Amino acid sequence: MLFKISFQNIRKSLRDYAIYFFTLIIGVSVFYVFNAIEEQSVYLEVSSGTKEIIRLLTSMLSGVSVFVSLVLGFLIVYASRFLMKRRNREFALYLLLGMGKGKLSAILLTETLLIGIGSLAAGLFVGVGLSQVMSALVADLFEANMSSYRFVLSGEAVLKTIVYFGIMYVVVMLFDSVMVSKYKLLDLMQSDRKSEKQRLKNPILCIVVFALAAGMLGYAYYRVGFKPTGLSEKLVPRFILMGAASTFLIFWSVSGLLLHIIASMKRMYFKSLNCFTFRQISSRINTMVCSMTVICLMLFVAICTLSAAFSIRNSMNANLDALCPADAALYYEGYDRDSGNSVSVKGQDGLDIGAMYERYGCDIAENFSEYVQLSVYHSAEFSWADSFGDKAEEIMTQYPFLAYATLEDIVTVSDYNRLMELYGREQLKLGKDEYILLCDFQSMKEVRDIGLAGGAEITVFGHCLQPAYDHCLDGFIQISSQHLNTGIFIVPDETVEGIEPMQSFFIGNYAAESAAEKAAVEEKVRETYGYVAGQAEQADPDSRIRYFLTIDTKMDISEATIGLGALVALLGLYIGLVFLISCGVILALKQLSESIDSQRRYSMLRKIGAEERDISRSLFRQTGLFFLLPLLLACVHSVFGIRFAMVFLEIFGTEKMLESILITSGIILLIYGGYFLITYLCGKSIIREKI
Amino acid sequence: MELLRIQQIEKYYGNRSSLTKAIDDISFTVDEKEFVAIMGASGSGKTTLLNCISTIDRVTAGHIWLEDTDITTLKSRELNRFRREKLGFIFQDFNLLDTLTAYENISLALSIQKLPAKKIEEEVRTVARQLDVEDVLSKYPYQMSGGQKQRVASARAIVTNPRLILADEPTGALDSRSAKLLLERFNYLNREQGATIMMVTHDSFTASYASRVLFIKDGRVFDEIGRGADSRKQFFNKIISVVTLLGGDVSDAL
Numbered sequence: 001m002l003f004k005i006s007f008q009n010i011r012k013s014l015r016d017y018a019i020y021f022f023t024l025i026i027g028v029s030v031f032y033v034f035n036a037i038e039e040q041s042v043y044l045e046v047s048s049g050t051k052e053i054i055r056l057l058t059s060m061l062s063g064v065s066v067f068v069s070l071v072l073g074f075l076i077v078y079a080s081r082f083l084m085k086r087r088n089r090e091f092a093l094y095l096l097l098g099m100g101k102g103k104l105s106a107i108l109l110t111e112t113l114l115i116g117i118g119s120l121a122a123g124l125f126v127g128v129g130l131s132q133v134m135s136a137l138v139a140d141l142f143e144a145n146m147s148s149y150r151f152v153l154s155g156e157a158v159l160k161t162i163v164y165f166g167i168m169y170v171v172v173m174l175f176d177s178v179m180v181s182k183y184k185l186l187d188l189m190q191s192d193r194k195s196e197k198q199r200l201k202n203p204i205l206c207i208v209v210f211a212l213a214a215g216m217l218g219y220a221y222y223r224v225g226f227k228p229t230g231l232s233e234k235l236v237p238r239f240i241l242m243g244a245a246s247t248f249l250i251f252w253s254v255s256g257l258l259l260h261i262i263a264s265m266k267r268m269y270f271k272s273l274n275c276f277t278f279r280q281i282s283s284r285i286n287t288m289v290c291s292m293t294v295i296c297l298m299l300f301v302a303i304c305t306l307s308a309a310f311s312i313r314n315s316m317n318a319n320l321d322a323l324c325p326a327d328a329a330l331y332y333e334g335y336d337r338d339s340g341n342s343v344s345v346k347g348q349d350g351l352d353i354g355a356m357y358e359r360y361g362c363d364i365a366e367n368f369s370e371y372v373q374l375s376v377y378h379s380a381e382f383s384w385a386d387s388f389g390d391k392a393e394e395i396m397t398q399y400p401f402l403a404y405a406t407l408e409d410i411v412t413v414s415d416y417n418r419l420m421e422l423y424g425r426e427q428l429k430l431g432k433d434e435y436i437l438l439c440d441f442q443s444m445k446e447v448r449d450i451g452l453a454g455g456a457e458i459t460v461f462g463h464c465l466q467p468a469y470d471h472c473l474d475g476f477i478q479i480s481s482q483h484l485n486t487g488i489f490i491v492p493d494e495t496v497e498g499i500e501p502m503q504s505f506f507i508g509n510y511a512a513e514s515a516a517e518k519a520a521v522e523e524k525v526r527e528t529y530g531y532v533a534g535q536a537e538q539a540d541p542d543s544r545i546r547y548f549l550t551i552d553t554k555m556d557i558s559e560a561t562i563g564l565g566a567l568v569a570l571l572g573l574y575i576g577l578v579f580l581i582s583c584g585v586i587l588a589l590k591q592l593s594e595s596i597d598s599q600r601r602y603s604m605l606r607k608i609g610a611e612e613r614d615i616s617r618s619l620f621r622q623t624g625l626f627f628l629l630p631l632l633l634a635c636v637h638s639v640f641g642i643r644f645a646m647v648f649l650e651i652f653g654t655e656k657m658l659e660s661i662l663i664t665s666g667i668i669l670l671i672y673g674g675y676f677l678i679t680y681l682c683g684k685s686i687i688r689e690k691i
Numbered sequence: 692m693e694l695l696r697i698q699q700i701e702k703y704y705g706n707r708s709s710l711t712k713a714i715d716d717i718s719f720t721v722d723e724k725e726f727v728a729i730m731g732a733s734g735s736g737k738t739t740l741l742n743c744i745s746t747i748d749r750v751t752a753g754h755i756w757l758e759d760t761d762i763t764t765l766k767s768r769e770l771n772r773f774r775r776e777k778l779g780f781i782f783q784d785f786n787l788l789d790t791l792t793a794y795e796n797i798s799l800a801l802s803i804q805k806l807p808a809k810k811i812e813e814e815v816r817t818v819a820r821q822l823d824v825e826d827v828l829s830k831y832p833y834q835m836s837g838g839q840k841q842r843v844a845s846a847r848a849i850v851t852n853p854r855l856i857l858a859d860e861p862t863g864a865l866d867s868r869s870a871k872l873l874l875e876r877f878n879y880l881n882r883e884q885g886a887t888i889m890m891v892t893h894d895s896f897t898a899s900y901a902s903r904v905l906f907i908k909d910g911r912v913f914d915e916i917g918r919g920a921d922s923r924k925q926f927f928n929k930i931i932s933v934v935t936l937l938g939g940d941v942s943d944a945l
Contacts, residue, residue, distance in 0.1 A: 266808045267807070267808045269808070270798055270801075270802045270808040270811050271802060271805075271808070272802055272803060272805065273799070273802070273803060274802070275791065275795050275798070275799060275802065276788065276790075276791065276795075276799060279788070279790040279791050279795070280790060282790075283790045600786075601788050601789075601790070604786050604788060605788075605799075605803075606771070607745075607747065607774065607780050607782075607786070608774070608775065608780060608799070608800050608803070608847070609771050609772065609773075609774035609775025609776070609778070609800075609803060609804075610771065610775070610803045611768075611771050611772075611803070612767075612768070612771065614803065
């Protein structure tokens with residue numbers, strides 16, 4: 001009997017439940033798809049390095065999944081409470097007929113169970129299908145071969161999804177039961193008679209609040225978007241809070257002002273159904289302010305996460321060719337174990353990196369078709385603080401958080417030009433008593449340019465040098481996938497005469513053509529490197545001074561880059577999607593219940609002869625406004641949020657920002673727009689009268 | 692002059708196994724500037740009749756002519772236009788839009804006819820004066836009394852100068868004093884403004900304000916009496932006697 005009532009309730013309120021069900025299905029399938037990535041990727045042909053990254057990715061994904069399940073859980077509880085409220089009258093009838101609260105709870109429990117099982121099954125079905133598509137995406141992101149791929153059903157992910165969503169449903173049931181136990185029959189019966197009072201806000205107060213909020217937001221934007229380097233970690237949450245508060249106030253004041261402004265435009269107001277439309281909106285906007293704020297902030301997070309993730313991926317992959325022009329690089333340096341300071345490599349019996357290989361009976365140049373060996377110098381009297389000339393004080397007050405004690409890297413112009421010949425990049429010309437500063441890390445470049453613009457004179461090893469340019473030149477020495485060079489001083493050769501180099505680098509290209517040959521050569525190079533590094537390690541274990549070798553290869557860098565890019569893109573996609581869907585659901589639920597509440601009003605409009613076209617347009621505008629308003633503000637937020645993010649994304653490169661923003665817009669248009677369309681069409685069918 | 696002609700209409704509900712004849716062959720005419728009341732017990736088909744005339748419902752058979760238009764043949768798009776331009780509605784539960792002020796409720800009927808805003812203001816003020824609702828124009832429905840609401844609803848119905856005003860139990864939700872006030876306004880509109888009104892009611896007192904009363908029973912016209920030169924009191928007594936004859940719950944409602 002109970003089962004029958006539950007089942008029929010669901011059938012009866014199918015329209016209400018449709019969006020809830022739909023949401024659950026999406027939630028379940030997204031959850032499954034991302035948790036199934038590990039098993040999906042088993043059939044991709046990837047290197048062991050990439051496998052390692054995929055393992056890292058899956059462990060991060062499962063961590064994020066906990067967070068995601070919290071968001072989804074909140075959403076499900078919200079949606080179910082929302083549906084419960086809609087049915088207060090029905091519950092009142094049950095209670096009035098003498099049904100006990102226990103029984104009512106049992107009915108609800110059965111309903112939740114039915115819907116839960118149904119949505120889990122449907123969601124998993126959809127998820128398994130989607131995850132095959134996801135595999136293609138993963139393969140593409142990791143640039144892997146998919147030829148040995150076959151259909152995968154991840155048992156682990158299925159189990160995980162069932163457990164997580166099972167817990168969520170249990171929470172929903174608990175919430176429902178608590179709600180039922182708190183019911184008072186009188187409240188239930190009167191729940192339909194909601195107060196129709198429309199508080200029109202004082203327009204002057206609205207303007208004041210708006211100005212205040214806009215000012216606050218503007219200030220937060222300015223600090224976050226334009227002066228991000230001046231922000232300490234403590235300040236960031238404060239500005240985020242400020243942004244959230246002003247978002248709320250802006251919605252609050254705009255909602256009040258909107259009606260005042262439009263009501264004063266008589267010709268517009270009394271045209272067609274405009275006055276009805278605006279009253280419909282204004283009657284709800286007061287109560288919608290809170291949820292619009294939440295939605296706006298969630299959209300903001302979604303937009304920023306998505307565009308940042310894509311930007312990192314796209315830029316990193318694009319940077320690879322430009323910033324990694326050689327096959328391998330070996331770095332040799334030493335440090336003092338007690339003080340942590342770098343020490344000169346010449347200290348070890350006057351060896352540079354090539355000589356060091358020789359000492360252990362190896363030829364460093366073996367397997368390389370072309371190579372350059374160069375030295376990097378440090379001067380104890382020449383740290384960051386000493387490099388800004390007259391502007392030092394000004395810079396140090398403006399950017400208090402830089403590590404000014406760091407010693408500058410110094411390279412001779414002939415060493416640098418030999419390397420550039422290998423890299424195929426432009427060589428530099430340097431006059432006597434001149435220096436050039438190379439830097440491609442954007443925010444550091446800004447700082448350094450201030451010093452150079454002031455004509456900073458520097459003293460290196462007793463030589464006084466003038467800047468050859470009034471700004472930093474773009475350039476780097478070490479191969480990488482990112483713009484990491486915070487500053488290298490190129491000086492005339494004679495400056496370092498008789499000085500011991502601090503580090504010794506060896507950079508070269510393999511004597512190999514095809515990718516397979518290169519991989520074989522790389523293996524040999526690594527073998528030699530491992531031997532030499534091991535010998536060096538054991539050479540003098542008790543000494544305070546340690547010397548060590550490091551190796552970077554293009555293959556390693558590109559694998560890590562592609563892997564990291566894929567990892568970030570997938571994580572971003574996961575979080576972004578969940579947030580987007582949540583926004584869509586909250587709005588859709590609110591809008592649809594509004595349509596149901598307004599059914600009578602629309603039939604009234606029809607009775608006095610309003611055109612169907614005008615009624616649809618009115619609904620379209622109402623739905624559109626509630627979807628558009630949070631999106632608009634979220635977009636404005638995002639402009640500054642992304643500006644802020646770009647500072648941190650800088651090391652990954654921000655060249656592909658526009659492309660990422662376009663992709664993000666596409667995704668938002670698809671999902672958020674999809675929710676809008678569904679909501680509008682469902683709303684239209686709700687208010688359509690059956691004749 | 693004849694304004695409305697109902698020609699042998701029928702309205703059936705249900706399917707072949709259980710057929711309900713809500714209207715079973717009704718014919719009558721309404722002249723211009725007439726005030727007709729239709730009486731009947733609940734379930735007699737009077738509301739169905741009104742719904743058919745107001746194009747909210749469709750007849751199963753027969754024709755309804757308003758001036759030169761056979762409204763049973765209109766398509767749904769033409770129906771909206773027809774309702775908008777030719778008819779005015781007054782409902783038992785007022786059916787004002789609760790989110791709009793009285794002024795906006797009245798003006799809505801004009802703005803969906805795409806009248807310019809300036810003209811709207813003029814027209815709304817005029818009908819508000821006629822129906823004595825000028826002082827509640829800026830109020831919302833929840834701030835008004837039942838009588839005021841019904842007069843605002845009536846103002847909305849007549850502001851478009853409809854050919855025919857249809858009222859469905861207009862006094863049903865009103866106390867007797869408000870009902871009287873409203874009906875006097877109806878009389879004023881009918882006599883002074885020349886409005887044609889067709890009103891459905893089960894209340895003999897309400898019906899006695901009309902110039903003619905049609906009685907409906909089981910989907911058929913049972914009787915018809917005109918007021919002629921009678922006073923309202925005499926007419927009321929005549930109606931009572933027919934109602935007694937009619938039996939059923941109309942007499943119970945007295």
